[in-house]
Amino acid sequence: MAYLELKNVSKLFGPVAAVKDFHFAVAKGAFVSLLGPSGCGKTTTLRMIAGFEMPDAGAITLDGTDITSVPPNRRGTGMVFQAYALFPNMNVRDNVAFGLEVTGHPKQEIEGRVREMLALVRLDDTAKRFPHQLSGGQQQRIALARALAIRPRVLLLDEPLSALDAVVRVALRGEIRRIQLELGITTVYVTHDQEEALSISDRVVVMNQGLIEQAGTPEEIYRQPKTRFVAAFIGTANQLNGVVVDRTQVRFGETMLRAPVPSGLKESSKVVVLVRPESIAIHAAAPTDAHNVLEGTIQTITFLGPITRLGVDIGGTRVVADMAASSRAAFTHTQHVWLSFPPDACQVMAEK
Amino acid sequence: MIPWSRSPHQKISAWLGVVPFLAFCLAFEIVPVLLLLSGSFSDKNGAFSLGNYAKISAPIYVRSFWNSIQLSAITAILGASLGLLFGYAIFRLPAPRVREALIALSDVTTNFAGAPLAFAFIVILGSNGVVTLAFEKYLALKLYPTFSIYSYSGLVLAYLYFQLPLMILLIIPAFAGLRREWWESAHNLGANTIQYWRRIALPILTPSLIAGIVLLFANAFGAYATAWTLGGSNITLATIQIAFTITGEVLHDPGAGDALAVVSLLIMGVCIAIYQFANSRARRWAR
Amino acid sequence: MKQRPPVLQGLLVALFVAYMILPIIATYTFSIATKWDITLMPEGYTLEWYQTAFDHPYFSITLTNSFIVSIAAVLVGLLFIVPTTYWVHTRVPAAKPLLDLLMILPFGIPAVVLALALIRVYAFPPFARSPFLLISACVIFSMPFMYRPISNSLMAIDVHTLTESALSLGANTLQILIRVIAPNILPGILSGSLLVFATVFAEFTLANLITGASFKTFPILLVEFTRRDGRIAAALSVISFTVAWFASIAILWVSGRGRKPTEEALGAR
Ligand SMILES: Nc1ncnc2c1ncn2[C@@H]1O[C@H](COP(=O)(O)OP(=O)(O)O)[C@@H](O)[C@H]1O
Numbered sequence: 008m009a010y011l012e013l014k015n016v017s018k019l020f021g022p023v024a025a026v027k028d029f030h031f032a033v034a035k036g037a038f039v040s041l042l043g044p045s046g047c048g049k050t051t052t053l054r055m056i057a058g059f060e061m062p063d064a065g066a067i068t069l070d071g072t073d074i075t076s077v078p079p080n081r082r083g084t085g086m087v088f089q090a091y092a093l094f095p096n097m098n099v100r101d102n103v104a105f106g107l108e109v110t111g112h113p114k115q116e117i118e119g120r121v122r123e124m125l126a127l128v129r130l131d132d133t134a135k136r137f138p139h140q141l142s143g144g145q146q147q148r149i150a151l152a153r154a155l156a157i158r159p160r161v162l163l164l165d166e167p168l169s170a171l172d173a174v175v176r177v178a179l180r181g182e183i184r185r186i187q188l189e190l191g192i193t194t195v196y197v198t199h200d201q202e203e204a205l206s207i208s209d210r211v212v213v214m215n216q217g218l219i220e221q222a223g224t225p226e227e228i229y230r231q232p233k234t235r236f237v238a239a240f241i242g243t244a245n246q247l248n249g250v251v252v253d254r255t256q257v258r259f260g261e262t263m264l265r266a267p268v269p270s271g272l273k274e275s276s277k278v279v280v281l282v283r284p285e286s287i288a289i290h291a292a293a294p295t296d297a298h299n300v301l302e303g304t305i306q307t308i309t310f311l312g313p314i315t316r317l318g319v320d321i322g323g324t325r326v327v328a329d330m331a332a333s334s335r336a337a338f339t340h341t342q343h344v345w346l347s348f349p350p351d352a353c354q355v356m357a358e359k
Numbered sequence: 360m361i362p363w364s365r366s367p368h369q370k371i372s373a374w375l376g377v378v379p380f381l382a383f384c385l386a387f388e389i390v391p392v393l394l395l396l397s398g399s400f401s402d403k404n405g406a407f408s409l410g411n412y413a414k415i416s417a418p419i420y421v422r423s424f425w426n427s428i429q430l431s432a433i434t435a436i437l438g439a440s441l442g443l444l445f446g447y448a449i450f451r452l453p454a455p456r457v458r459e460a461l462i463a464l465s466d467v468t469t470n471f472a473g474a475p476l477a478f479a480f481i482v483i484l485g486s487n488g489v490v491t492l493a494f495e496k497y498l499a500l501k502l503y504p505t506f507s508i509y510s511y512s513g514l515v516l517a518y519l520y521f522q523l524p525l526m527i528l529l530i531i532p533a534f535a536g537l538r539r540e541w542w543e544s545a546h547n548l549g550a551n552t553i554q555y556w557r558r559i560a561l562p563i564l565t566p567s568l569i570a571g572i573v574l575l576f577a578n579a580f581g582a583y584a585t586a587w588t589l590g591g592s593n594i595t596l597a598t599i600q601i602a603f604t605i606t607g608e609v610l611h612d613p614g615a616g617d618a619l620a621v622v623s624l625l626i627m628g629v630c631i632a633i634y635q636f637a638n639s640r641a642r643r644w645a646r
Numbered sequence: 647m648k649q650r651p652p653v654l655q656g657l658l659v660a661l662f663v664a665y666m667i668l669p670i671i672a673t674y675t676f677s678i679a680t681k682w683d684i685t686l687m688p689e690g691y692t693l694e695w696y697q698t699a700f701d702h703p704y705f706s707i708t709l710t711n712s713f714i715v716s717i718a719a720v721l722v723g724l725l726f727i728v729p730t731t732y733w734v735h736t737r738v739p740a741a742k743p744l745l746d747l748l749m750i751l752p753f754g755i756p757a758v759v760l761a762l763a764l765i766r767v768y769a770f771p772p773f774a775r776s777p778f779l780l781i782s783a784c785v786i787f788s789m790p791f792m793y794r795p796i797s798n799s800l801m802a803i804d805v806h807t808l809t810e811s812a813l814s815l816g817a818n819t820l821q822i823l824i825r826v827i828a829p830n831i832l833p834g835i836l837s838g839s840l841l842v843f844a845t846v847f848a849e850f851t852l853a854n855l856i857t858g859a860s861f862k863t864f865p866i867l868l869v870e871f872t873r874r875d876g877r878i879a880a881a882l883s884v885i886s887f888t889v890a891w892f893a894s895i896a897i898l899w900v901s902g903r904g905r906k907p908t909e910e911a912l913g914a915r
């Protein structure tokens with residue numbers, strides 16, 4: 008039961024394909040993030056939903072009707088931009104009321120809606136202020152109130168937090184999610200910040216060079232990256248180059264690694280074994296009962312707050328492993344250590 | 360030596376560095392203008408008097424100010440409206456090279472004031488000018504004697520030549536300051552093009568427009584060479600009357616000259632003050 | 647913003663260009679026309695008017711005088727404005743509003759009023775009617791043109807950070823000025839100088855009222871000829887325009903070159 012659907016949508020800018028054959032459905036009330044590096048086509052996708060860009064191929068449907076050629080001012084999509092999109096000549100009330108006023112809503116309804124929206128974003132007392140008198144975070148909350156005031160069918164946000172300080176960014180993304188759940192509004196959120204996407208979305212669409220790399224829940228994206236790109240882009244993953252021996256073993260240098268090899272990968276084909284640093288255990292002495300043991304020397308010790316990350320040189324390959332910060336004192340620079348990780352923490356994918 | 364340690368000691372001595380320039384300005388600008396001001400309130404013996412201002416209430420002086428104000432207002436408003444229109448057309452040009460060339464052309468032509476410009480207009484719009492002849496030949500339209508480049512209507516055309524590019528130069532940065540997000544937000548919220556212009560773009564441009572209009576007004580009000588070359592003593596403008604009190608072509612009355620100059624300064628001062636205020640408004644939004 | 651029909655836009659632009667260049671082209675043509683007062687196009691071409699203009703005894707005198715006044719105004723302006731602006735930007739930022747105000751004042755004083763004020767005060771020798779008084783007036787009148795490019799380039803380069811990073815790398819004050827600051831504000835200094843030169847060269851009002859017949863400048867000669875002989879006036883106007891074009895092209899060239907390093911710096915960020 009797709010509410011918003013993009014059907015094989017493509018967009019070209021001259022010879023450059025910004026978005027290629029994008030096919031994706033958003034359920035009603037869902038919070039979906041488009042995640043990917045700068046220039047991968049996230050904004051273009053969002054702008055096609057809003058109607059600011061016309062797809063060169065494909066169609067967009069909303070609630071069962073084709074909106075591909077509906078002009079932006081009749082789509083009922085509320086959009087929040089990266090920054091500075093509040094009208095500088097209007098105070099907060101007028102900004103929030105704008106969409107209702109231009110579409111001829113009765114005055115009383117407008118006043119009620121403005122109050123409701125300002126309460127929703129918890130800025131009730133700013134109605135008379137002008138944008139330049141607000142902080143960046145407050146401006147973005149007003150921008151959100153303004154977009155929501157028209158009761159849009161879909162809320163679109165294009166990196167709304169990227170111009171803000173780290174602390175405000177984290178607080179406000181929680182706010183956005185709270186408001187989204189409160190209103191149950193279907194939301195498409197664009198970001199290049201993987202932590203942001205994983206923390207607030209129902210579903211994440213990872214994009215690269217105009218293509219969808221993978222779509223799924225945040226857990227799926229993190230635990231079962233389908234491509235090397237996703238694995239490298241989301242969080243940190245060690246990539247060990249090896250050769251398939253059989254269905255359960257991959258040879259990495261001199262070491263045999265136990266790992267589930269997907270059926271598509273033939274014997275002796277070149278593969279990459281992905282292991283997240285938090286899945287790796289670190290031992291001062293050679294462990295006897297562990298699978299997948301690698302021997303190496305500590306190169307770097309990086310304190311990261313709750314965890315400490317060790318960089319270990321395994322015969323020329325650098326592998327990072329995390330441990331609780333409390334056990335840090337146990338290891339020193341250039342110390343000889345053993346790493347181990349369970350087979351089910353490994354993910355094997357083709358090298359190319 | 361460290362160029363700027365911020366001790367208060369150094370700060371006071373640092374102000375000394377401004378003294379030579381300040382002295383020059385005092386000597387050749389501020390003190391002479393202040394003396395002009397005090398002179399305008401004195402009689403021949405140096406006693407306080409409003410006599411000079413009584414003198415300049417004579418019809419010829421009142422008319423000269425009225426003409427100056429009219430000419431400045433007409434060329435400012437025409438220049439600003441046309442500048443807004445042409446400026447927008449130039450700003451929206453898809454080819455950046457052409458756009459930059461036109462901005463450069465404006466840069467050059469807005470400084471083409473004075474005698475050569477006045478003469479160029481005589482060449483095209485004088486009684487035997489090429490445009491005058493072309494109008495007669497192709498449109499069967501006799502410009503003269505209804506129109507004359509040597510009259511006020513001619514002055515308007517000649518002044519527009521430097522007013523229009525000045526406005527274009529002032530307004531293009533203001534157009535550039537209109538963020539795409541404002542149009543897109545408005546459109547996204549349901550506004551059409553007219554609603555966007557009326558409620559967002561024009562209000563945001565208003566301070567720049569006002570700044571442009573008063574600057575153009577001041578620019579025209581202070582002008583002398585173009586009018587003098589075109590019309591000579593047939594044109595009655597404030598600046599021309601002031602010049603007469605120096606060259607002594609008519610009655611040579613220093614006191615009246617001082618009073619005329621002070622009234623002009625007052626008008627210019629009001630323009631500059633409005634300009635500064637409007638400009639600070641415009642800057643507040645252009646963050 | 648809907649895409650305006652390009653026809654209307656093109657028409658507007660063409661109209662603007664025509665209005666801006668028609669008078670100039672007509673003047674250039676008129677200056678080499680044998681006779682051009684009944685026909686739509688000149689009846690023939692000649693350089694006679696230029697010859698007559700060059701042969702006029704006042705031609706070289708006024709041209710020289712104008713060059714003297716313009717160059718002197720540039721030099722005096724540089725002498726006062728460059729050190730003062732640099733000084734204020736680096737040492738006494740508190741004086742910046744005062745400096746800005748001083749640089750706005752000339753816009754509010756019509757040339758005739760400035761001339762009148764100076765003539766009243768400096769009515770005694772050696773100032774009265776002297777080129778020296780004229781040059782001072784021209785400096786005052788043109789100083790905003792000198793100040794703005796210099797001030798802008800000083801602001802664009804962020805003198806403080808540049809100086810502090812140069813200091814931290816071990817440079818001394820002189821090295822900083824010569825090797826770091828000067829090359830960065832040179833385009834500003836050059837375009838300011840060219841602007842002042844062009845403005846003062848074309849300045850008629852101050853010259854006519856302050857020195858007048860005792861020290862004639864080129865625009866004074868031009869105005870005289872517009873009343874006496876249009877052909878020669880045309881030749882003189884063309885010379886005037888040409889000087890202005892050259893100055894403008896030089897300014898564009900200088901500021902175009904000056905913009906590049908900043909853009910590269912921005913791009914590298
Ligand atoms: N208006 C445009 N004209 C030309 N190319 C564009 C335009 N908008 C975007 N692109 C190009 O399309 C690609 C995708 O851009 P965008 O959707 O903005 O990426 P993202 O938002 O993921 O950073 C980029 O290569 C960008 O340069």
Ligand SMILES: [Mg+2]
Pocket residue numbers: 046049050051166
């Ligand atoms: Mg983007």
